[in-house]
Amino acid sequence: MEICTALIFFLFGIIFGSFFMVIGIRLPQKIPFISERSKCPSCGYQLTWYDNIPILSYLLLKGRCRKCHWQISSLYPLTEASTGFLFALCYMQAGSPAELLLSLLFISLLIIIIITDINYMVIPDKLLAFFLPVFILLRMIKPLEPWWALAAGGLAGFLIIFTVILWNRQGMGAGDMKLMAVLGIVLGFPQIIATFLLACISGAFIGSILLRFGTIQRNTPFPFGPFIALGAILTYFLGDPLIQWYLNLFMK
Numbered sequence: 441m442e443i444c445t446a447l448i449f450f451l452f453g454i455i456f457g458s459f460f461m462v463i464g465i466r467l468p469q470k471i472p473f474i475s476e477r478s479k480c481p482s483c484g485y486q487l488t489w490y491d492n493i494p495i496l497s498y499l500l501l502k503g504r505c506r507k508c509h510w511q512i513s514s515l516y517p518l519t520e521a522s523t524g525f526l527f528a529l530c531y532m533q534a535g536s537p538a539e540l541l542l543s544l545l546f547i548s549l550l551i552i553i554i555i556t557d558i559n560y561m562v563i564p565d566k567l568l569a570f571f572l573p574v575f576i577l578l579r580m581i582k583p584l585e586p587w588w589a590l591a592a593g594g595l596a597g598f599l600i601i602f603t604v605i606l607w608n609r610q611g612m613g614a615g616d617m618k619l620m621a622v623l624g625i626v627l628g629f630p631q632i633i634a635t636f637l638l639a640c641i642s643g644a645f646i647g648s649i650l651l652r653f654g655t656i657q658r659n660t661p662f663p664f665g666p667f668i669a670l671g672a673i674l675t676y677f678l679g680d681p682l683i684q685w686y687l688n689l690f691m692k
């Protein structure tokens with residue numbers, strides 16, 4: 441029964457992931473999400489419902505436009521599958537309905553930000569402004585322990601990036617700073633510090649691989665938001681054991 445419900449969350453996640461991709465591509469360009477049908481960016485072919493089935497259409501069309509064979513970004517099936525997987529994980533981990541809702545919204549925000557930051561190097565203010573009051577409300581229903589961890593997390597998230605920007609003007613921006621403040625409210629303190637460290641480690645790791653294979657050049661601007669998102673996801677699901685393990689390294 442448990443597995444069946446997790447599977448339903450997975451399928452919903454895939455469908456939402458497909459919608460988040462549309463939001464992530466359209467929001468920074470100010471195109472309405474729903475009223476306009478998706479088109480092939482290369483030939484303008486208007487996608488039918490059977491071109492739009494998450495993951496399946498991509499596999500059946502072998503990642504190409506039906507009409508002009510333009511290569512579709514693998515970000516589409518990847519986003520859909522990851523959202524499905526994470527939604528199922530949210531369901532399995534949540535201890536209460538409020539925590540489940542919070543975790544689903546948290547993942548939704550992070551997935552959309554990964555897409556906008558990879559494609560346009562922006563973290564839209566509108567998106568943060570939409571999620572912030574909902575997160576605060578849900579954190580009042582399902583508070584962190586201790587109660588002040590919410591404010592400390594938000595403040596610490598803001599200050600870490602603020603310090604980095606003051607110290608070294610490149611690499612991180614105001615968008616990253618606001619994002620970390622919002623995530624700090626959900627994750628709390630010291631979890632938000634773990635998020636930042638995991639973002640730096642994964643950014644350095646993936647950045648060095650991309651440099652090695654010539655995908656990016658040394659001076660290519662590099663979005664940091666996707667790594668913050670990755671760090672936040674790891675902290676949300678594994679944070680407490682991870683922090684405990686890290687502290688134990690020094691206690692022995």
Ligand SMILES: [Zn+2]
Nearest residue numbers: 480483505508
């Ligand atoms: Zn086309």
